[in-house]
Amino acid sequence: MKQSLLDSVEYAIKYLEKFSSYAEARLESSDSSGFMMKNGLLEASSQDSYHGAGFRFIIGKSLGFFSTDNLAKKNIKKLAEKSIRATKKAARLAEPISLGDEKRYSAKYDVKDREKISDFSPDRKVSLLKEINSALSKSAAERYFSIHDCVTEKYFINTSGSRIFSRIPRISFYYNFSVLSGGKSSQRSWMYGASAGYEILRKWNLPETLSRESEALLKNLAKGVRPPRGKVDVVCAPEIVAIMVHESAGHPGEADRVLGREAAQAGESFMTPAMLNTRIGSDLVNIADDPTIPGSYGYYLYDDEGVKARKRMLIQGGMINEFLQNRETASFLGVQSNGAARAVNYSVEPIVRMANTYFVPGKQKEEELIESVKLGVYMKNFMEWNIDDVRLNQKYVGAEAYLIKNGRIVAPVVKPVIETTTPALYSSVSGVADNLEFHSGTCGKGEPMQAIPVWFGGPTVKLSKMEVLPKAARRF
Amino acid sequence: MDNEFFQRGKEAAEKLLYFVKKSGADDAIVSLLSRESSQVKFSNSRISNNMLYQSSSLSVFASFGKRIVSTSVKTFDNRAIRKGADFLSKFAACVEPNPNYMGIAEGPFTYRKDSSLFDLRVEKLGDRIVDYAEEGISRASTGRVKRVAGNAEASTERTYLITSNSVKCEDKSTALYLSLRAIIDKDDSAHMVAVSRNIQGFDVSGCAEQAASLANMNVPVEKISPGKYDIIFYPLPFAVMLDLTANACSIFDVESGFSFLEKKLGRRVSSNNFTLIDNASKEYGFGSGLSDDEGVPTQKNVLIDRGILKTYLHNTSTARRYKTRTTASAGLIAPQAANIILSKGNYSLDEMIRSVRRGIIVTNTWYTRFQNYRTGEFSTLPRDKALVVENGKIKCATRGIRIADSMPNLLSKVSAIGKDSRQILSWEVEVPVDTPPVLVKGINITRPN
Numbered sequence: 048m049k050q051s052l053l054d055s056v057e058y059a060i061k062y063l064e065k066f067s068s069y070a071e072a073r074l075e076s077s078d079s080s081g082f083m084m085k086n087g088l089l090e091a092s093s094q095d096s097y098h099g100a101g102f103r104f105i106i107g108k109s110l111g112f113f114s115t116d117n118l119a120k121k122n123i124k125k126l127a128e129k130s131i132r133a134t135k136k137a138a139r140l141a142e143p144i145s146l147g148d149e150k151r152y153s154a155k156y157d158v159k160d161r162e163k164i165s166d167f168s169p170d171r172k173v174s175l176l177k178e179i180n181s182a183l184s185k186s187a188a189e190r191y192f193s194i195h196d197c198v199t200e201k202y203f204i205n206t207s208g209s210r211i212f213s214r215i216p217r218i219s220f221y222y223n224f225s226v227l228s229g230g231k232s233s234q235r236s237w238m239y240g241a242s243a244g245y246e247i248l249r250k251w252n253l254p255e256t257l258s259r260e261s262e263a264l265l266k267n268l269a270k271g272v273r274p275p276r277g278k279v280d281v282v283c284a285p286e287i288v289a290i291m292v293h294e295s296a297g298h299p300g301e302a303d304r305v306l307g308r309e310a311a312q313a314g315e316s317f318m319t320p321a322m323l324n325t326r327i328g329s330d331l332v333n334i335a336d337d338p339t340i341p342g343s344y345g346y347y348l349y350d351d352e353g354v355k356a357r358k359r360m361l362i363q364g365g366m367i368n369e370f371l372q373n374r375e376t377a378s379f380l381g382v383q384s385n386g387a388a389r390a391v392n393y394s395v396e397p398i399v400r401m402a403n404t405y406f407v408p409g410k411q412k413e414e415e416l417i418e419s420v421k422l423g424v425y426m427k428n429f430m431e432w433n434i435d436d437v438r439l440n441q442k443y444v445g446a447e448a449y450l451i452k453n454g455r456i457v458a459p460v461v462k463p464v465i466e467t468t469t470p471a472l473y474s475s476v477s478g479v480a481d482n483l484e485f486h487s488g489t490c491g492k493g494e495p496m497q498a499i500p501v502w503f504g505g506p507t508v509k510l511s512k513m514e515v516l517p518k519a520a521r522r523f
Numbered sequence: 524m525d526n527e528f529f530q531r532g533k534e535a536a537e538k539l540l541y542f543v544k545k546s547g548a549d550d551a552i553v554s555l556l557s558r559e560s561s562q563v564k565f566s567n568s569r570i571s572n573n574m575l576y577q578s579s580s581l582s583v584f585a586s587f588g589k590r591i592v593s594t595s596v597k598t599f600d601n602r603a604i605r606k607g608a609d610f611l612s613k614f615a616a617c618v619e620p621n622p623n624y625m626g627i628a629e630g631p632f633t634y635r636k637d638s639s640l641f642d643l644r645v646e647k648l649g650d651r652i653v654d655y656a657e658e659g660i661s662r663a664s665t666g667r668v669k670r671v672a673g674n675a676e677a678s679t680e681r682t683y684l685i686t687s688n689s690v691k692c693e694d695k696s697t698a699l700y701l702s703l704r705a706i707i708d709k710d711d712s713a714h715m716v717a718v719s720r721n722i723q724g725f726d727v728s729g730c731a732e733q734a735a736s737l738a739n740m741n742v743p744v745e746k747i748s749p750g751k752y753d754i755i756f757y758p759l760p761f762a763v764m765l766d767l768t769a770n771a772c773s774i775f776d777v778e779s780g781f782s783f784l785e786k787k788l789g790r791r792v793s794s795n796n797f798t799l800i801d802n803a804s805k806e807y808g809f810g811s812g813l814s815d816d817e818g819v820p821t822q823k824n825v826l827i828d829r830g831i832l833k834t835y836l837h838n839t840s841t842a843r844r845y846k847t848r849t850t851a852s853a854g855l856i857a858p859q860a861a862n863i864i865l866s867k868g869n870y871s872l873d874e875m876i877r878s879v880r881r882g883i884i885v886t887n888t889w890y891t892r893f894q895n896y897r898t899g900e901f902s903t904l905p906r907d908k909a910l911v912v913e914n915g916k917i918k919c920a921t922r923g924i925r926i927a928d929s930m931p932n933l934l935s936k937v938s939a940i941g942k943d944s945r946q947i948l949s950w951e952v953e954v955p956v957d958t959p960p961v962l963v964k965g966i967n968i969t970r971p972n
Contacts, residue, residue, distance in 0.1 A: 082618075083856070085779050091856045092618045093593040094610070099578070113575035116597075117528065122577075130575045133561065133650035140657055142569035169617035189780030225780040225897055232897045234780065308566045310672035311704040311714065312950060314889070314906070396572055431894035433925075435904045437709055440923050440971055442902060444894050462894065466925070466971045494564070494674050494702070494950065495576075514972055 048076050048200050048212075055118040056100050056204060062124060064206050066131055067104040067111075069146060071205035073351060074100040074118075075393035079197035080169070084176040086190055092169060101393040102127070108143035109134050110375075114394040147378035149354055151207045156348050157214035158341075160244025164196045164216050167245040175248065179222075182254035186261040187224035188232075194220045196245075201393075209353040215346060217242050217500060219487065220253060226261050228268040234430060235260055235446055237286075240344035240487030240500055247342075260428070263447045263459075271461035272450060278512040280423035280477075281465060282416050282451065285484035287426045287443060288406050288505030293488065295469040296334040297404040297503070299438035300361045300369070301387070301492075302376035309398070313492045314436025317469065320380060322367050328473025331409065334362040336371060338386065338402035344487045345402035345501040349386070352397055356386040361404070365473065373399045391497035398493050406505030409479030413507040416478045418454035424463045424515050425449045425456055442466045463515040478509030529557050532579060533683050533693075535599035539583055540685050542608030548585040548615075550627045551687040552817055552855065556580050560678030561648070563656040568664060568671045570656060584855050585611055586627075589620035593855075625843035627817045627855075630690035634813045634820055639806040642721035645697035646679045655701065655727050662731035663705040666739035673703035675727075682812075690818030698809065699725040700948060704907070705738040710922055713737035714887045714907045716759065718809045718946045718955065737886060737908050745919040747911060751965045753882030753938070754926065755875050755912070760888040762947035762956035763903070764933060765863050767891070769801055769954065771899075771930070772826045774835040774845065775857035783899030783930050787832045793934035795830040796868060801852070803861035809946050809955035810862030819851040821861065836860060865958040868940025875939050875962045877915040883968070884910040884917070888926070891951060899930030902969075928967045938964045 056072040063070035076098040083091040099116035102123075111134030113126050134141075176192050183190050196218045203211040219240035226233050241247045283291070299316040303309050337358035338347045348356050352374050360368045372380070373388035376399060389400040417425060427447040434441035445463040449456045467475075485504035491497070532555045543551040557579040564572045582595040592615045596607040656675040663671045677699050684692045699719045706712040715737075717730035756764070771782040784792060793799075803811045803821035814820055817839060825833050837845065838853035852858040876884070883905070891903035903926050911919045941959030948955045 085775075088621050088623055089591070089619045090621060090623075091591060091593070092614065094614055095582075095593075095595040096597055097580075097595070098597060109573065110571065111573045113577070115577040116579060117577065122525070122528075126575060126577060129649070130573070133563075133575065133653060134573045136650045137563060137570045137573045137653045137656075140565075140570050140653075140660065141573075142567065142571045144571075169614060173618055189778075191779045191781075223780060223896075232895060234895050234897065306567075307670060307672065307706075308571055310566050310670070310706060311674060311702050315709050317709070394576060394578065396574060431892045431900070431902060433890035433892045433902060433904055435923075436889050436906050440904065440925065442925060442927075442969075466969060468971050471971070494562075496950070 048202060052098060052118055053202060055120055055123060058120050059102055059123045059127065060204055060206060062127055063102060063104045067106050069206055070102065070104040071353065072100055072102050073393050074202040075199060077197050077199040079195065081193060081195040082172050082176060083193040084180060087180045087184065089173055099393045101390065101395065103396065105144060106131060106134050107138050109138040109141040110144045112396045144375055145378040146374040149374060149384065151209040152349060152353060152355060153210045154349060155212040158216055158242045158346065160216045162245040164198050164244060179254050179257055182258040183224055183261055186226055186265055188227045189225040191223045203349065203353050205353055211349045211353055215242050216244060217344065218245065218247055222257060224261060226264045226268060228265055231268050233264045233268050233446065235264060236430065238487050241342050242344060242346040243342050260447065267447060267459040267461065271459040274424055274460050274463040274515040275422050278514050280420040281510045281513045281515060282420060282423065282425045283508050283510060284427045285482065285505050285507060286428045286486050288508045289486045289503040290429065290432055290443065291472065292334050292406050292505055293401065293404050293503035294434045295438055295441055295472060296361050297336060297401040300371055301399045302370040302372045302380065303399040305370055306376055306379060309492065312494045317437040317439045318367060324366055326365050327362060327367050327470055328365040329476045330365045331476050331479050332362050332365045332473045333407035334404065335360050335407055336401050336404040340403050343403040343485065343502045347402065350388045351390045352388040354384045354386040354388065359385050371399050371401065373397065389499055391499045395493065395495055395497055400492065400499055401490060401501050403485065403502035405483065405485065405503065406508060408481045408483040408506040411478055411480050413480045413482050416480055416507055416509040417451055417456065419478065420451045421453060423451045424460055425451055426463060439468050465513055465515060467513065475510040475513055476508055477511040480507040482506045529681055531599050532557060532581060535581055535604055536683055536685055539581065539596060539604045539608060540687065542605055543583055543585050543611055544687050546608050546612035548587055548687065550586040552584045552627060553685050554582055555683040557681045558678060560676055561652045562674060562676040563652055564674050565656050565660060566672040568660050583607065583611060586624060587612060587615035589622065589624045590615040590618050591621055591624055592618060623844055625840040627686060627688055628690065628819045628839040628849065629688045630686060630818060632690060632818060632820050634692055637806060637813065640696040640720050640811055642697045644722045645677055645699060648677045652677045658727045659701055659703050659731045662728045663703055663735040665735045667707045668705045668735050668738050670706040671703065672706060673701065676700045684814060684818050686818055692814040692818045694813045696720065696812065701727055701730055702949065703731055703734050705734040707738050711738065712907045714759065716947060716949050718948050720807050720809065724807065740908065742917060743919045745911065745921055747921045747924065749969045752968050753879045753962060753964050754966045755879065755882060755884045756961045756963065757886040758945040758947050758958045758960060759949060760885050761958050761961045762952045763888055763891055765799065765865055765956045765958055766952050766954050767930065768799060768934065769826065769860035769863045772836050773858045774837055774841045777835060781896045783897060784832060785897065788835065790832060791830050792832045792931065793827055793830045794937045796940055797827060797830055797934060797937045798825065798866035799827040800825050800864040800866065801860040801862060802864055805862055808862040809948055812861065815851045816853040816855050819849055819853065822851045824850045860954050863954055863956040865940065867942050867944055867959050870939045870941050872941060872960055875941065875960065876912055876917065878939065879912045880914055882912040883921065884912060889951065901930060902927040923970050925969045926966060927969045933963055933966060936964045938962045
């Protein structure tokens with residue numbers, strides 16, 4: 048990171064300190080590239096870079112924030128003056144804010160990328176896309192892929208004396224393909240992501256993975272049967288469990304939603320502070336969020352308020368255990384921040400976010416869970432899903448799914464639907480396997496929208512007595 | 524907005540275009556975007572943060588023998604510009620040509636003068652955005668409303684676009700935006716938005732009072748059975764449906780498998796009272812502008828005319844490939860809608876309600892997701908107030924329901940269109956939409972057992 052940029056934010060902090068009880072800056076510099084292929088043709092190749100800084104400060108009891116990519120000291124001073132004026136004016140109706148007490152840290156950390164993003168040439172990325180396209184072209188009629196990488200350096204500084212430097216390389220791959228058969232179609236959209244170098248490609252094994260998925264969807268189209276009627280057992284593979292815990296344990300456990308701060312954007316939460324230590328599911332349900340998992344897409348060791356990150360147990364033994372907190376929500380609720388403040392980049396305020404949320408694995412084998420089902424459904428992956436804004440009413444529609452009869456997978460199943468509520472979902476958990484997998488996503492929250500990288504994960508989980516096809520959905 | 528800084532950006536853009544052409548590009552588009560906005564976020568009827576954003580970007584798109592590349596330049600100094608141009612030609616040598624690429628528009632163009640998109644008073648608004656937030660909170664805090672949450676924002680944007688094909692377009696616009704939710708409790712609330720290009724049209728009080736009035740509607744809450752219902756969509760949720768429909772009109776989405784309108788050109792795709800337009804040349808349009816991303820002057824495009832799909836959205840390259848004319852909808856890679864308009868109908872909201880035997884008034888939706896983009900199967904969740912209508916009258920409110928249907932079915936069952944339109948931009952509506960309320964017959968509703 049250039050010394051002139053570092054000098055600019057040091058200057059800004061010193062300037063803001065004159066007027067405020069607390070100030071912080073996040074300086075960020077990022078280099079990225081993206082390649083997009085549609086039906087075998089390379090449609091876009093881009094390589095970009097940016098730098099900029101975001102500044103947050105407290106005057107009286109009011110919070111102010113400004114950001115810019117023009118880090119000339121003269122410009123920063125002008126913006127600071129403008130922002131201070133507006134923050135003072137807003138004080139008459141401002142929510143009194145306290146960020147509580149936090150330790151100060153001097154730290155420097157990075158992610159070791161063995162095959163460096165900067166060394167992985169554009170033509171190798173294009174070759175990868177071509178290889179994936181080739182693997183899919185026989186089975187998938189329409190194919191859309193994009194690969195994106197970035198290396199982001201951040202420097203956090205505050206008036207409490209913290210100085211934290213980080214460097215995180217991230218790689219992601221997004222895809223959507225359509226398979227067609229007998230006048231019907233089926234689609235698959237998913238992504239992979241990690242904080243890593245390009246060595247991660249060997250682990251993802253994208254050509255083979257996508258090819259297997261498209262063959263399975265084709266088979267489902269050709270031979271799929273209807274899901275069984277009535278309440279049956281559903282065995283959810285890690286990908287389904289991953290999205291479930293993200294949507295119905297992670298999001299409702301965000302303290303800013305609990306306190307109403309996101310009410311007009313991502314919504315609120317059915318959870319209240321009074322629900323801490325109350326039961327939400329069976330005692331097999333343990334759900335954690337941990338930013339410190341090496342290589343994870345949501346990786347960080349210090350959050351965007353300079354708080355040291357740690358693993359958070361959101362649900363423990365079926366009981367609501369802990370909310371995700373930033374400094375403001377923690378102070379309001381009388382606890383310490385657990386390091387969940389994240390901003391998608393320097394230009395926006397940090398808000399409460401998940402990092403890597405997962406269902407803690409159990410001891411059973413996936414095969415045991417399937418063998419224990421007399422009549423039911425095994426859902427491998429999904430396409431459509433959604434959940435209401437307080438995170439109670441949710442739906443997951445299987446893409447690749449199978450019928451289980453007498454403990455064995457016997458046929459593909461067409462679009463089984465789980466439509467349930469959060470307490471009903473977690474109360475139905477009757478088996479937890481040991482095969483923990485993580486999946487990647489881009490989680491949306493805030494205004495302006497902050498689409499932030501996360502992992503979500505879990506092992507295979509058995510849900511007892513779930514209805515998989517509500518009557519009203521039968522006409523599809 | 525710093526005029527001197529923008530002028531430096533323009534000079535840098537000219538130099539960048541020169542160097543990119545010199546390095547062998549067949550086509551090049553350089554665009555400068557400068558934006559400054561102030562935002563006040565409020566929740567629990569208090570201001571929770573006061574934010575000021577400033578950004579500038581200088582980016583270049585170029586073709587070298589059908590090798591399509593783009594990059595951005597961080598600073599406006601000569602060294603950064605030369606480095607950017609050098610990099611681009613080397614970058615192009617590493618990627619494959621796209622035989623489908625057919626070039627960019629040939630200029631020069633003459634642009635209309637449109638004073639409706641810029642208001643100096645918005646640019647000079649400063650900390651008075653705080654007053655709008657306060658006004659919204661105050662006006663919505665009536666009756667049973669316990670809390671008000673939302674966001675008020677004022678922004679100014681300047682763009683400068685030049686191309687290797689003699690295009691030069693400079694544009695300046697302002698925008699005001701209010702999103703406001705009046706909350707009685709977690710299960711009972713109402714949400715409205717107000718957007719405007721100028722101070723005069725920014726109806727903060729109207730927006731807040733409408734949200735409060737809807738939230739204060741005190742009717743019993745009842746659980747309803749899954750099944751078919753007539754749905755009266757308020758503008759806010761129907762804008763989501765129209766945004767998705769306009770997206771599906773992009774030829775890029777059609778080719779990628781993201782559209783339910785594939786092979787539907789010239790065919791019926793909706794009921795015959797439904798005419799959908801994309802018009803970025805409309806005065807005061809929240810998505811209006813002088814040109815698209817390759818500098819073609821914006822124009823009115825009738826996408827669906829009385830139920831018949833008339834055109835897909837094209838840029839110059841895709842239009843040449845399909846032997847048609849650009850719709851001035853660049854997106855350089857993916858053509859896109861800019862300012863979506865549903866033609867008004869003749870019905871008042873009351874008339875729609877009176878015509879419904881068994882239905883639901885949906886005032887907001889959330890989390891719309893497709894099972895299959897090609898077939899248009901989707902579901903979405905009504906959020907905020909949802910009112911049950913029986914025999915022409917509002918009977919009760921309901922909660923915990925989901926709309927689960929398909930876009931082709933929904934469009935074909937549009938039965939009545941309101942006569943009062945509203946411009947919408949919201950969390951789930953990324954492209955501004957101008958729509959009245961709309962009545963759709965026989966839509967599938969589900970709920971968890």
